[in-house]
Amino acid sequence: MINHEFDIIRVLIASQDDAMIKKLILCLTENAYETVTVNNKTDARKNLLSFQPHILLLDRQIPTMNSLDLCREFHNACNIPILMLSNDDNIVDKVLSLEIGCDDFMTKDFDSRELIARIRAIVRRSHSNMPDFSTLSGTSPSADSDSSAKCITFPGLVINLTNYSVSYRGATIEMPPRELELLYFLASSPNQVFTREQLLDHVWGYEYVGDTRTVDVHIKRLRAKLPGKNSWSIATVWGVGYKFQTKPAKSE
Incomplete structure (x- = not known):
C-alpha cells in the first residue's frame, strides 16, 4: 500500500541507460507507480507538460546532454522534485547536484526498497509546493494564484x-x-x-x-x-x- 497523499505517483525517467531503465520500471511498477521514459531534453520538456510527473529521476551520465544543466533549468522553471542517479558516489558530483537543485542523489546500484522510500519522502515533502508546469509552456499562472x-x-x-x-x-x-x-x-x-x-x-x-x-x-x-x-x-x-x-x- 502506498503511504502518501496521492493515489498514484507519476515518475518521469530521463536516461539512456537501458539496464537502469529496466530496473527502475520494474521497481516502480511493482509499487503501482506510473512511469514515462525519455532520453533527450526535448522529450523531457514535452512530457513534463503532458505527463505532469510528481518527480523526475535524472541520469547523471547522459551522453547527449548535460544533466546538470537540465536539472538547473527544470528546478528553476517549474520546481519539479529531482532525484539524481549516478554511476558512482563521487562526493564533488553529489554536492554539485544537490547545490543546483536536486532533492536527492543515489547511485545506480540502488536498493529498490530504499529508492521507493526516498521517492515517497521527496513527494511527501513537496506536496505543499507542487510543480508549476505552466511556466514550461510559456503561459502565466492563473490570476487566482497567490x-x-x-x-x-x-x-x-x-x-x-x-x-x-x-x-x-x-x-x-x-x-x-x-x-x-x-x-x-x-x-x-x-x-x-x-x-x-x-x-x-x-x-x-x-x-x-x-x-x-x-x-x-x-x-x-x-x-x-x-x-x-x-x-x-x-x-x-x-x-x-x-x-x-x-x-x-x-x-x-
Whole structure:
C-alpha cells in the first residue's frame, strides 16, 4: 500500500541507460507507480507538460546532454522534485547536484526498497509546493494564484521565491537556488531558531548524511552578499543554530 497523499505517483525517467531503465520500471511498477521514459531534453520538456510527473529521476551520465544543466533549468522553471542517479558516489558530483537543485542523489546500484522510500519522502515533502508546469509552456499562472505568498520583504531586502530573485538595497543579488531557499526559509519565520539539522531537512529536502557544516558555509556566503547594518540579520544562536533576527541584538 502506498503511504502518501496521492493515489498514484507519476515518475518521469530521463536516461539512456537501458539496464537502469529496466530496473527502475520494474521497481516502480511493482509499487503501482506510473512511469514515462525519455532520453533527450526535448522529450523531457514535452512530457513534463503532458505527463505532469510528481518527480523526475535524472541520469547523471547522459551522453547527449548535460544533466546538470537540465536539472538547473527544470528546478528553476517549474520546481519539479529531482532525484539524481549516478554511476558512482563521487562526493564533488553529489554536492554539485544537490547545490543546483536536486532533492536527492543515489547511485545506480540502488536498493529498490530504499529508492521507493526516498521517492515517497521527496513527494511527501513537496506536496505543499507542487510543480508549476505552466511556466514550461510559456503561459502565466492563473490570476487566482497567490504569488505574493512567495515574496518576503524587509527594509532594503526583497526575497522572491516565485522567480528566484533577491534584491538588496535596490540591487539584484545573484544567488544559487540553495542559498536563496535557505534565506527565504529563515526569513519566513523571523526570530525563530532552527538547528542545522532542521535547515538541512527543510531546505535541502533530503536525509543528509555527513557534515552539517554545509549550512555554515551557506550562511557565511549569505552574510557576505548582504553586508552592512540593517534592522534584520542572520544571527547565530551559539550551540543551537541560526535565525533571521529582526530586532537588534541586546548587549550582554
